Amino acid sequence: MHRKHFLSSLLPAAFALSSAKAIGNTVIFEGSRSSKIPPYLRQGDTIGITCPAGYITLEDIQPAVQLMQGWGFVVEVGKTVGKRSFTLGGTDEERAADLQYMLDNPNIKAIMCARGGYGAVRIIDQLNFHQFKTYPKWIIGFSDITVLHSHINRNYHIATLHSKMCNSFPADWNLAEPIQVETILSIKQALTGEKLSYTSPASEFNRLGKATGGLVGGNLSLLTSLSGSKSDINTKHKILFLEDTGEYLYNIDRMFYNLKRSGKLEHLHGLIIGGFKLKPDEPDEVFGKTVAEIVLEKVKEYDYPVCFDFPVGHQKNNFALKCGVEHLLEVYEIGGRLYES
The missing domain is CATH 3.50.30.60 (LD-carboxypeptidase A C-terminal domain-like)
Structure with missing residues (x-):
């Protein structure tokens, strides 16, 4: 390609x-339903990291944590990071509770899913989006996180961010290929309103x-x-x-x-x-x-x-x-x- x-x-x-x-x-187009856009992030805002699907270690998310902190954001690492239930990032109950906490926490302005894999569909019906509807925030990820994008768009008409996740951040930013740099920077650009x-x-x-x-x-x-x-x-x-x-x-x-x-x-x-x-x-x-x-x-x-x-x-x-x-x-x-x- x-x-x-x-x-x-x-x-x-x-x-x-x-x-x-x-x-x-909110952008409104004639003949279509309005799409609510979550507030864009400013320096000092908090991004939460959670595992609604596959597992990942605390060590493996460090490149993402350090880079997002370098962008001026605060990072809150969820309880499911480092947990494992076979291929999943913790049990269904643990993953649902961690994501629910981040959906409801007003101090968290965006939620970065740590990786894809499998598991989001196992918890989607356990989640309560009442607080999220009133105070939307950016949900970030792709692959298995398509479940969240589709569910939120269909039911709540709130914008989400389809992008790379923590497991795609380069371990050494200085050695990263230009295309890696551009794609990771596009996450920051999207979150800050470009x-x-x-x-x-x-x-x-x-x-x-x-x-x-x-x-x-x-x-x-x-x-x-x-x-x-x-x-x-x-x-x-x-x-x-x-x-x-x-x-x-x-x-x-x-x-x-x-x-x-x-x-x-x-x-x-x-x-x-x-x-x-x-x-x-x-x-x-x-x-x-x-x-x-x-x-x-x-x-x-x-x-x-x-x-x-x-x-x-x-x-x-x-x-x-x-x-x-x-x-x-x-x-x-x-x-x-x-x-x-």
Whole structure:
């Protein structure tokens, strides 16, 4: 996959949406429900670190702790960091209690999930979001944390941050690759209120066009596993981004059929395809289609733009994206661009 470049330019005035108006931190668009944006962070604010999914050691989160402290934030390490119940970061009860404490604590302004793995779906129905609805804060993470992004967007219409987590911070910042530096810095930029813009390279599979809508999405496997539940993603009039890892092509095909048959591809305004790390087909069970061919087959009857090779997913070029926030997607012959409105 080609390396993508992070852009800091803001959305040009020429593309401003005349139908949008802002009231405080809430952006309202005609014909769509408002999306509440949590307060952006200032120096001295506290970021909590918790493990709603897989386990991680206290030692392994130190690079993230030290860097976020260097950004001027206070870091509160949750009780689940360093705990382990087999593959999980503590028992279901421990993980739910730790996340609940951080959701309810008014001094914690953002919650960084330490890593993905598996486990968020086991506790989602135990969580009480009453305090969070009244005093929202940024929930940060990706992969298994897609459960939280989808649940919060569907039920509470509050923006969240899809981004790398503690286990992706480089141990030695001075030795980190430029793309690692850019992606980690995009977390700070998002949390402090910068309007971000990204570009992806040209692809022969891109479908050209422009689209506006709230940005939703995440891990394809997680989103299809939530189908039919009260955490099920709402894609109507949205820009959907998808990524995945460790799946066979036939399973990617099956999951895209799930999206299609459940109506999630029908009323999109735009589709973004990020990184897909695949398991190689067995020699006697070759599927015969690429990811791009699978996607285009499922959306051939629709006319919205489709952007491939976007810098999001289980890869080094995994930039921070504000889920639930309105964006503009442009797909040209020279590549794709995504602007936060």
